Amino acid sequence: MKWLTAIFLLAGMVASMRSHPRRAPARTGRPRSAEADAAILGATRAALVELGWSRLTLGDVATRAGVAKTTVYRRWSGKSELVVDAVAELFDELELPDRGSLAADIEGVVLQFAALLERPEARTALMAVVAESTTDVPLRERIRVSIVDRQKRLVLEGRARARARGELPVETDPVTAARAADLIFDMIAGAVVHRALVSCEPVDRHWVGRFTAVLLGGLGAAES
Amino acid sequence: MKWLTAIFLLAGMVASMRSHPRRAPARTGRPRSAEADAAILGATRAALVELGWSRLTLGDVATRAGVAKTTVYRRWSGKSELVVDAVAELFDELELPDRGSLAADIEGVVLQFAALLERPEARTALMAVVAESTTDVPLRERIRVSIVDRQKRLVLEGRARARARGELPVETDPVTAARAADLIFDMIAGAVVHRALVSCEPVDRHWVGRFTAVLLGGLGAAES
DNA sequence: TCGCTTTCGCTACGAGTCGTAGCGTAACTG
DNA sequence: CAGTTACGCTACGACTCGTAGCGAAAGCGA
Numbered sequence: 001m002k003w004l005t006a007i008f009l010l011a012g013m014v015a016s017m018r019s020h021p022r023r024a025p026a027r028t029g030r031p032r033s034a035e036a037d038a039a040i041l042g043a044t045r046a047a048l049v050e051l052g053w054s055r056l057t058l059g060d061v062a063t064r065a066g067v068a069k070t071t072v073y074r075r076w077s078g079k080s081e082l083v084v085d086a087v088a089e090l091f092d093e094l095e096l097p098d099r100g101s102l103a104a105d106i107e108g109v110v111l112q113f114a115a116l117l118e119r120p121e122a123r124t125a126l127m128a129v130v131a132e133s134t135t136d137v138p139l140r141e142r143i144r145v146s147i148v149d150r151q152k153r154l155v156l157e158g159r160a161r162a163r164a165r166g167e168l169p170v171e172t173d174p175v176t177a178a179r180a181a182d183l184i185f186d187m188i189a190g191a192v193v194h195r196a197l198v199s200c201e202p203v204d205r206h207w208v209g210r211f212t213a214v215l216l217g218g219l220g221a222a223e224s
Numbered sequence: 225m226k227w228l229t230a231i232f233l234l235a236g237m238v239a240s241m242r243s244h245p246r247r248a249p250a251r252t253g254r255p256r257s258a259e260a261d262a263a264i265l266g267a268t269r270a271a272l273v274e275l276g277w278s279r280l281t282l283g284d285v286a287t288r289a290g291v292a293k294t295t296v297y298r299r300w301s302g303k304s305e306l307v308v309d310a311v312a313e314l315f316d317e318l319e320l321p322d323r324g325s326l327a328a329d330i331e332g333v334v335l336q337f338a339a340l341l342e343r344p345e346a347r348t349a350l351m352a353v354v355a356e357s358t359t360d361v362p363l364r365e366r367i368r369v370s371i372v373d374r375q376k377r378l379v380l381e382g383r384a385r386a387r388a389r390g391e392l393p394v395e396t397d398p399v400t401a402a403r404a405a406d407l408i409f410d411m412i413a414g415a416v417v418h419r420a421l422v423s424c425e426p427v428d429r430h431w432v433g434r435f436t437a438v439l440l441g442g443l444g445a446a447e448s
Numbered sequence: 449t450c451g452c453t454t455t456c457g458c459t460a461c462g463a464g465t466c467g468t469a470g471c472g473t474a475a476c477t478g
Numbered sequence: 479c480a481g482t483t484a485c486g487c488t489a490c491g492a493c494t495c496g497t498a499g500c501g502a503a504a505g506c507g508a
Contacts, residue, residue, distance in 0.1 A: 029483025030475040036485090052359030057465060068486045073467065120358065127355030130421055134347040135276030140424060148422060182423065183434055187411065190418030195410040197354055198372060200364060210407055214442035221441025222434070253454025254504040260456090281494060292457045297496065449508100456503065466493075474485065 032075070039065040040072055044086040048121035053128035058082070080132045080139050087125040088146040090116060096154050102162040106212050107205075109154055110192055114203035117196045127197060155185045168219075187215060256299070263289040264296055268310040272345035277352035282306070304356045304363050311349040312370040314340060320378050326386040330436050331429075333378055334416055338427035341420045351421060379409045392443075411439060 043064035047056045058079060062069040076082040094112050099105050116122050133140040159181060162168040171177040191211060196203050267288035271280045282303060286293040300306040318336050323329050340346050357364040383405060386392040395401040415435060420427050 028477050028481075030485075032484065033475095053355050058467090059465070070468085070487085071485065074484075078467095123358040124355055127351050127358065131277050131348055131351030131355055134344065134351065134421065143422075144424070179434070182425070183431070183438065186419040186423055187415045187435070187438070189422070190414030190416070191411045192414070193418065194414030197358065198367075198413070199406065199410055200368070201406070207407070210403070210446070211411070213446045214407065214411070214439070216442070217445025218438035218440070218442030221445060222437045252452075252506055254456075254506095256455065282496090283494070294458085294497085295456065298455080302496095451508085452506085454504085454506105456501100458500085458502105459498100460500105461498080462495100464493100464495075466491100469488100469490080471487085472485105473487105475483085477482085478480090 036065070036067050036071060037075070040067060040075070040082070041086045041089065044082055045090075045121045048083070048086070048125050049119075052120075053083070053124045056083075080129050080136065081142065083125045084129050084139070084142055084146055087122055087129075088150075090119070090122055091147050091151055094151060094154060096157050098161065101165070102158065102167045103212050103216055105158045105161065106188070106215065107208050109158070110188065110203070110208050110211070111205070113189070113192050114196060114208075117193065117203070123197060126193075151189070152181065152185050155181050155188070159184075184215070184219070260289070260291050260295060261299070264291065264299070264306070265310045265313065268306055269314075269345045272307070272310070272349050273343075276344075277307070277348045280307075304353055304360065305366065307349045308353050308363070308366055308370055311346055311353075312374075314343070314346055315371050315375055318375060318378060320381050322385060325389070326382065326391045327436050327440055329382045329385065330412070330439070331432050333382070334412060334427070334432050334435070335429070337413070337416050338420060338432070341417065341427070347421060350417075375413075376405065376409050379405050379412070383408075408439070408443070 040061060043061045044056075047061050047064060051060070056079065058072050059069050061082070062072045065072075072082070076085070094109065094116065096105060096109055099108050117126075129139065129143060133143050159168060159177075163170055192203055195201055195207065201207070264285060267285045268280075271285050271288060275284070280303065282296050283293050285306070286296045289296075296306070300309070318333065318340065320329060320333055323332050341350075353363065353367060357367050383392060383401075387394055416427055419425055419431065425431070
């Protein structure tokens with residue numbers, strides 16, 4: 001059973017790096033119900049849709065999920081942590097299908113991101129947990145690990161493809177390349193979020209097209 | 225009493241266009257204390273610094289301001305509305321000093337905006353009220369009028385200066401020009417907010433320089 | 449100066465949420 | 479089977495919410 005232990009330890013590490021505050025599962029005793037986890041996270045998203053962030057209570061989530069309130073508190077230390085995990089699953093749905101050019105790839109992922117931000121649970125949860133994270137350092141780290149850094153993969157993959165196509169010069173200094181990726185990530189994610197949630201204007205194809213044109217034009221002018 | 229209804233409707237429109245939910249001041253009776261207004265808004269900012277958004281309570285604000293809790297509730301309908309007004313005053317401090325070029329103007333206002341986002345009360349309040357506004361349409365309109373649209377003036381003024389300098393072509397279609405201004409506003413504000421509050425990385429001169437280079441390069445490539 | 453009107457500070461209230469503790473039971477391990 | 483952990487349930491004190499009622503204070507018009 002050594003391999004099983006190893007798998008559980010690994011799962012625990014992944015879980016702690018990933019989403020849940022779950023301890024490494026005990027090798028003895030009653031195991032935690034995986035169905036309860038899924039039910040709680042789903043109930044959290046449903047409650048976010050109906051109530052928004054401020055009116056969401058953990059007691060209500062427990063009732064919706066069909067579990068006891070204490071079960072929720074055993075797994076998550078508070079509302080913020082629970083909501084981060086609930087919406088992190090949504091962000092993992094983002095993909096970067098190869099559309100043949102850097103511009104098309106960017107437009108594709110931006111439209112996906114915009115569609116995600118159309119969902120009420122994503123809109124309210126994302127801003128709320130970021131607000132909480134400004135006065136809660138562990139939560140900030142949790143958001144970074146569970147959501148932000150995980151989505152930077154889209155930028156890195158898109159740029160790698162573009163280099164393979166010859167649309168971007170081969171990277172010289174890895175530090176410079178990382179800085180450029182961070183800048184692009186902030187510009188894309190920030191502009192889309194601001195357009196959708198602050199300006200409250202639609203992120204449609206016309207806007208995405210103009211945005212992508214400015215971004216790529218700027219990259220071409222700056223990197224040359 | 226038809227004229228009375230009309231007066232109240234007009235007063236409501238004026239109040240909703242500016243900041244406070246304050247009714248038209250009655251010409252008779254004891255007037256509302258202006259010192260109390262300032263004390264409450266100041267106490268709100270102080271409480272935001274110490275407690276953040278979620279732990280801030282209106283009862284605590286009232287105590288800090290030296291007024292009764294009922295006085296706060298007479299003037300603001302809830303936490304969100306109060307906080308919007310409290311932080312809107314901060315945003316009005318942003319200026320656009322003429323630095324001689326469009327690039328320098330942008331870098332200057334971005335650094336000012338970044339300095340504003342360094343303040344804990346602005347960080348936590350801005351994200352929190354945007355989160356609440358996703359499930360509260362009147363609040364969304366209040367944010368737009370009190371904060372967002374008021375700061376678009378910076379973009380419009382910067383572009384007007386650049387056109388006067390010959391850095392930008394003279395505007396042809398006003399609709400196109402408005403779209404461009406909105407796009408630039410979302411890109412600047414979004415990127416800075418995302419960099420500062422989501423990525424949690426410093427908005428320093430190096431980053432601002434690279435950001436401005438990409439943005440202006442893109443505008444030059446897109447508008448030509 | 450005297451009413452009239454509105455705001456003020458204060459107290460109190462029911463309703464609701466929070467996070468925790470205790471208990472008996474269920475589930476899994478060796 | 480014994481040992482260990484998770485579960486559902488109930489109950490709890492502490493806190494916040496938003497409102498109501500009261501008497502006093504402050505300004506306005508006659």
